[in-house]
Amino acid sequence: MIKRQNEFTSDLRESMRGGNGVVELKNFASTEDMNNKGRMFGTITLKPGCSIGWHVHEKDSELFYILKGTAKYSDNGNEATVNAGDVTYCPAGTGHSIENIGDDNVELVALIVYA
Amino acid sequence: MIKRQNEFTSDLRESMRGGNGVVELKNFASTEDMNNKGRMFGTITLKPGCSIGWHVHEKDSELFYILKGTAKYSDNGNEATVNAGDVTYCPAGTGHSIENIGDDNVELVALIVYA
Numbered sequence: 001m002i003k004r005q006n007e008f009t010s011d012l013r014e015s016m017r018g019g020n021g022v023v024e025l026k027n028f029a030s031t032e033d034m035n036n037k038g039r040m041f042g043t044i045t046l047k048p049g050c051s052i053g054w055h056v057h058e059k060d061s062e063l064f065y066i067l068k069g070t071a072k073y074s075d076n077g078n079e080a081t082v083n084a085g086d087v088t089y090c091p092a093g094t095g096h097s098i099e100n101i102g103d104d105n106v107e108l109v110a111l112i113v114y115a
Numbered sequence: 116m117i118k119r120q121n122e123f124t125s126d127l128r129e130s131m132r133g134g135n136g137v138v139e140l141k142n143f144a145s146t147e148d149m150n151n152k153g154r155m156f157g158t159i160t161l162k163p164g165c166s167i168g169w170h171v172h173e174k175d176s177e178l179f180y181i182l183k184g185t186a187k188y189s190d191n192g193n194e195a196t197v198n199a200g201d202v203t204y205c206p207a208g209t210g211h212s213i214e215n216i217g218d219d220n221v222e223l224v225a226l227i228v229y230a
Contacts, residue, residue, distance in 0.1 A: 002190055005200025028202045029178055029226075035207070037152035037228045041178060061150055065143060065158075065224065067182070075117055085120025087143045092150070109180065109224050111144075113152045 003028065008042075018053030019097070021046075025110075040112040046071070051099035057090050062112045064088040064098070069106030072099045118143065123157075133168030134212070136161075140225075155227035161186070166214035172205050177227045179203040179213070184221030187214045 011025040027042035034041065039060065046052070046069075054074060064073075066086045073082045076094040081101070090096040092115035100106040126140040142157035149156065154175065161167070161184075169189060179188075181201045188197045191209040196216070205211040207230035215221040 001204040001206075002188065002195055002197060003202040003204065005198075005202075008202075028180060029204070033176070033178070033204060033206075034228050035176055035230050041180075041226050043180075061148070063144055063148070063156060065156075073117065080117055082117060083120075087118040087120075087123075089116040089118065089144070089148060091116075091148075111156050111226060113149050113228075115150050 016052045017055040017097070019051035019099070021050030023050055023052055034113075036114075038111065038113040040110055042110060043067075044108050044110050046098070046100040046106040048100050048103055048105070052097060054095055054097040056095035057092055057112075059092060060112050060114045061092050062090045062096070062110060065109040065111075067107040067109060069100060069104050070102035071106045072101045073097070131167045132170040132212070134166035134214070136165035138165055138167055149228075151229075153226065153228040155225055157225060158182075159223050159225050161213070161215040161221040163215050163218055163220070167212060169210055169212040171210035172207055172227075174207060175227050175229045176207050177205045177211070177225060180224040180226075182222045182224060184215060184219050185217035186221045187216045188212070 008026045013023045016023045024045040029041040074097040123141045131138045139160040144156040189212040
């Protein structure tokens with residue numbers, strides 16, 4: 001199956017996890033597509049100043065592959081700057097947050113797999 | 116955990132699945148990182164003319180998210196052109212192949228989840 005880029009709907013989340021502004025999500029795969037092994041494989045776009053607030057992944061793990069932009073990432077409480085090409089890994093039982101601290105959009109691929 | 120882009124090693128595969136030229140893989144996540152739910156979350160780069168030959172996914176499913184370039188994709192035997200932003204889905208028990216038919220590199224994010 002081929003899904004064309006214009007077939008994906010944007011899911012706009014305001015104050016996602018208590019963060020700032022609006023976050024745009026496009027999920028490419030249903031849980032069924034992922035053989036019930038996960039619930040997200042898609043892109044997340046954060047405009048300058050926008051963020052996903054701190055949250056803990058209780059029953060799944062999340063990876064981000066940064067495609068564009070510059071963000072402040074909290075890696076279970078330890079803050080660091082991430083840029084295009086970097087990968088973040090939030091194992092089940094730990095938390096994270098991400099904020100666009102640059103002048104351009106941050107775009108990343110997110111993957112959530114169940115624990 | 117944050118993994119920096121320069122920490123990933125390139126896995127160069129010649130004639131991958133019987134395809135043409137050399138294919139570059141960077142895997143961001145071990146099977147353990149994926150909670151034993153999959154075996155690949157990373158990028159694949161194909162230079163012009165290079166390809167991954169036809170193969171069937173027997174025990175897992177694979178999704179491609181095309182980041183750059185133009186490719187000919189065989190979707191279980193049905194050929195189509197895919198471009199940046201398109202997503203291909205190869206469920207377990209079906210096959211696919213991909214060939215760079217453009218003048219620039221094809222880069223994509225690949226995800227393999229177990230069936």
